[in-house]
Amino acid sequence: MSLIYAQDFIAALSDIVGAQYVTADPIAAFPYRYDASIFGGTAAAVVVRPGSTEEVSQILARANTAKVPVVIRGGGASIYGQPRGVPEKNVLLDLTRMNRVIRINHDSMTVTAQCGIIMGKLQSACKKAGFYIFSPFAPLHIVSLGGWMSGAAGSAGLWPDIVSITVVLADGTVVKTGGGPGTNIHQPVNFNRNLGGPDFTGLFIGDGGSFGVKTEATVRITKFPPVLRATIFEFDTLEKTLELVKRHVERVNPHPFDPVMVFGPGAMKHFMPDFGEITNFTVQGMMQGHTAAEMDVKRDIFNALADELGGTRTPVLDAMAEAMAAAGGAESEMTMDWLALFNALGLTAWLPFTLPREGFCQIYYQLLDWRTKRLEEAAKKGFVCHGTWEFFTPSDASTLIGEMDAFFQDTEDPAVVDFARNMMQDFQIYAHQLGSIDVYNQGLMADLNARYWSPGFRTLFQSIKASLDPNNILNPGLWTPLNNC
DSSP: OOSSSOHHHHHHHHHHHOGGGEEOOHHHHGGGGOOSSSSOOOOEEEEEOOOSHHHHHHHHHHHHHHTOOEEEESSOOOSSOOOOOSTTTEEEEEGGGOOOEEEEETTTTEEEEETTSBHHHHHHHHHHTTEEOOOOSSSTTTOBHHHHHHHBGGGGGTGGGEEEEEEEOTTSOEEEOSBSTTTOTTOOOOOBSSTTSOOHHHHHTTSTTSSOEEEEEEEEOEEOOOEEEEEEEEESOHHHHHHHHHHHHHHSOOTTTSOEEEEOHHHHHHHOTTSOOOOSEEEEEEEEESOHHHHHHHHHHHHHHHHHTTOBOOHHHHHHHHHHHHHTTOHHHHHHHHHHHHHHTOEEEOOEEEEESTTHHHHHHHHHHHHHHHHHHHHHTTOOEEEEEEEEEESSSSEEEEEEEEEESOTTOHHHHHHHHHHHHHHHHHHHHTTOOOSBOSHHHHHHHHHTOOHHHHHHHHHHHHHHOTTOOBSTTSSSOOOOO
């Protein structure tokens, strides 16, 4: 039993959610010190597993009155760790009980779900009903809807489709954002994000859980596009590759049904391990829609652009493209294939970046040189690198998001884990100094992102935080220093 909080506080939480969903047992709380990353989880004094918005509201109202720090956790999928809060004093809200699909609205083409639902489950439910919802490519099967909205800036592709969020503020106040019940008490349907007032939905996207606890969300969906076409080209220079990306995004929005994915030599080595040295960039274009005729035209236009720029195709690449097209829209299966590939490669030092397309070429090579030097350093220490992975894709007309990861042997060796952890942190410091802005607003990365805020942006954040959470109980220490706890 926790010695931090009095028995009546624990009993009050039990009255709200049921005794079986509250624990102050250090053994039961211990697993929450870990997550999917090598940076770790949260040291909690009490773990509470609410099942509804109303229960979250009552918990926060009581915690706010007592000025008790509250850390929110979804699927634990962060690659940069969980919020630390105030170690050993945190009340940790585990939202994974809140995993229901509330409604798939066929008329408005939206889905409403509780925010603890895992994205793979939500995607599966939508697909079963004949709809498509954009989901993170990997960690689809561990990231929650609320975690994705909170922990990835712009929800990394989901943000244009988020119509409404139900948020519980630090004092227990329940807010529904978006055009619908929140802005017109006579309208029961969430159907438009911006009607009737400011875009408060955007306020809570990418906040890391600092402004409120997301409990439900309504997301726009579309009829599932069953036809997939794929085409793959090689280019001998990054400049030609980027020109193809430019010409593609000038014509179409790449997100979500016309993506272009660029793989560097290290990544392609994993797909074609028997092909000796690989030096080219490999560009994969995908077109997903409702009719074969439409997708064939899109593929042919993409092929013409690539041919004009000197791209080459090989029988092996054509076979890979045909296999992808034959798989259709089997997103879940493709995601599991990718996860299996990464898991087989050993301990990953994740090195993501997000940069403007303008000026990308020079910065890309600077980041690549940085990685090369760190891997040389690892080799001198006797650490074995299994391979590397270079990848980027346009998320819109202006933005390129990607990774240049490294995979280490001896995943249980503490010295290797420390090296990978430091490599991830140092890479982000260097990348930020070159203008990268990481999409992950979680754990360590929230602190690093905030380090490079402008004074005006920092003042605005602190003002909003102070207004919505004056006692600083929600994820204290995330973005800003600890106080009042």
